Amino acid sequence: MPLLTPLNLIIFLFSLLNLMAFLIMLIDKIKSVAPNAERISEGMMFFLAAAFGSVGIYLGMFVFRHKTRKWYFLLGIPLLMIENAATLYFAYLFLSNSL
Secondary structure, eight states: OOSSOHHHHHHHHHHHHHHHHHHHHHHHHHHHHSTTOOOOOHHHHHHHIIIIIHHHHHHHHHHTTOSTTOHHHHHHHHHHHHHHHHHHHHHHHHHTTOO
16 A cells, blocks of 8 residues: 555645644744734634644644634634535545545
8 A cells, every 4th residue: 555645645734734723823822921922813823724724723722722712713613623624525535536
Protein backbone atom coordinates (compact mmCIF):
# COMPACT_ATOMS: atom_id res chain seq x y z
CA MET A 1 0.00 0.00 0.00
CA PRO A 2 1.48 3.38 -0.96
CA LEU A 3 2.28 5.84 1.80
CA LEU A 4 0.65 8.82 0.09
CA THR A 5 -2.95 7.73 -0.23
CA PRO A 6 -5.79 10.25 -0.50
CA LEU A 7 -6.86 9.46 3.05
CA ASN A 8 -3.33 9.91 4.45
CA LEU A 9 -2.97 13.23 2.62
CA ILE A 10 -6.30 14.50 3.95
CA ILE A 11 -5.48 13.42 7.51
CA PHE A 12 -2.03 15.04 7.39
CA LEU A 13 -3.27 18.38 6.04
CA PHE A 14 -6.27 18.41 8.39
CA SER A 15 -4.01 17.72 11.39
CA LEU A 16 -1.50 20.37 10.37
CA LEU A 17 -4.16 23.05 9.90
CA ASN A 18 -5.83 22.23 13.20
CA LEU A 19 -2.55 22.32 15.09
CA MET A 20 -1.88 25.75 13.59
CA ALA A 21 -5.38 26.96 14.53
CA PHE A 22 -4.96 25.64 18.08
CA LEU A 23 -1.66 27.50 18.43
CA ILE A 24 -3.26 30.69 17.05
CA MET A 25 -5.81 30.50 19.86
CA LEU A 26 -2.99 30.09 22.39
CA ILE A 27 -1.07 33.05 20.96
CA ASP A 28 -4.15 35.27 21.02
CA LYS A 29 -4.95 34.23 24.60
CA ILE A 30 -1.42 35.16 25.67
CA LYS A 31 -1.68 38.49 23.85
CA SER A 32 -5.08 39.20 25.44
CA VAL A 33 -3.54 39.78 28.85
CA ALA A 34 -0.80 42.10 27.60
CA PRO A 35 -1.80 45.74 27.27
CA ASN A 36 -1.54 47.26 23.79
CA ALA A 37 -0.58 43.93 22.22
CA GLU A 38 -1.50 43.42 18.57
CA ARG A 39 -4.18 40.73 18.68
CA ILE A 40 -5.25 38.18 16.10
CA SER A 41 -8.57 39.24 14.61
CA GLU A 42 -11.72 37.21 15.11
CA GLY A 43 -12.11 37.24 11.35
CA MET A 44 -8.78 35.44 10.99
CA MET A 45 -9.91 32.84 13.53
CA PHE A 46 -13.12 32.25 11.57
CA PHE A 47 -11.13 32.08 8.34
CA LEU A 48 -8.90 29.38 9.84
CA ALA A 49 -11.97 27.53 11.07
CA ALA A 50 -13.54 27.70 7.60
CA ALA A 51 -10.25 26.54 6.06
CA PHE A 52 -10.49 23.19 7.91
CA GLY A 53 -9.08 24.44 11.24
CA SER A 54 -12.40 24.36 13.08
CA VAL A 55 -11.45 21.52 15.43
CA GLY A 56 -8.27 23.35 16.49
CA ILE A 57 -10.17 26.59 17.08
CA TYR A 58 -12.88 24.76 19.04
CA LEU A 59 -10.38 22.88 21.20
CA GLY A 60 -8.43 26.10 21.76
CA MET A 61 -11.60 27.86 22.87
CA PHE A 62 -12.13 25.47 25.74
CA VAL A 63 -8.56 24.47 26.62
CA PHE A 64 -7.51 28.13 26.94
CA ARG A 65 -10.99 29.45 27.90
CA HIS A 66 -10.73 31.94 25.07
CA LYS A 67 -13.71 33.40 23.14
CA THR A 68 -16.14 31.16 25.01
CA ARG A 69 -18.39 34.08 25.94
CA LYS A 70 -18.92 35.09 22.31
CA TRP A 71 -22.16 33.58 21.03
CA TYR A 72 -20.98 33.67 17.44
CA PHE A 73 -17.98 31.50 18.33
CA LEU A 74 -20.13 29.07 20.35
CA LEU A 75 -22.54 28.70 17.43
CA GLY A 76 -20.36 29.37 14.39
CA ILE A 77 -17.39 27.11 15.09
CA PRO A 78 -19.48 23.91 15.55
CA LEU A 79 -21.34 24.76 12.34
CA LEU A 80 -18.01 25.13 10.56
CA MET A 81 -16.94 21.78 12.01
CA ILE A 82 -19.94 20.17 10.29
CA GLU A 83 -19.12 22.00 7.04
CA ASN A 84 -15.47 20.90 7.28
CA ALA A 85 -16.44 17.26 7.88
CA ALA A 86 -18.82 17.22 4.91
CA THR A 87 -16.26 18.84 2.60
CA LEU A 88 -13.52 16.45 3.73
CA TYR A 89 -15.82 13.50 3.14
CA PHE A 90 -16.57 14.61 -0.42
CA ALA A 91 -12.89 15.38 -1.05
CA TYR A 92 -12.03 11.86 0.06
CA LEU A 93 -14.68 10.38 -2.22
CA PHE A 94 -13.43 12.49 -5.12
CA LEU A 95 -9.75 11.64 -4.56
CA SER A 96 -10.45 7.95 -4.18
CA ASN A 97 -12.63 7.94 -7.35
CA SER A 98 -15.68 6.72 -5.43
CA LEU A 99 -17.89 9.64 -6.40
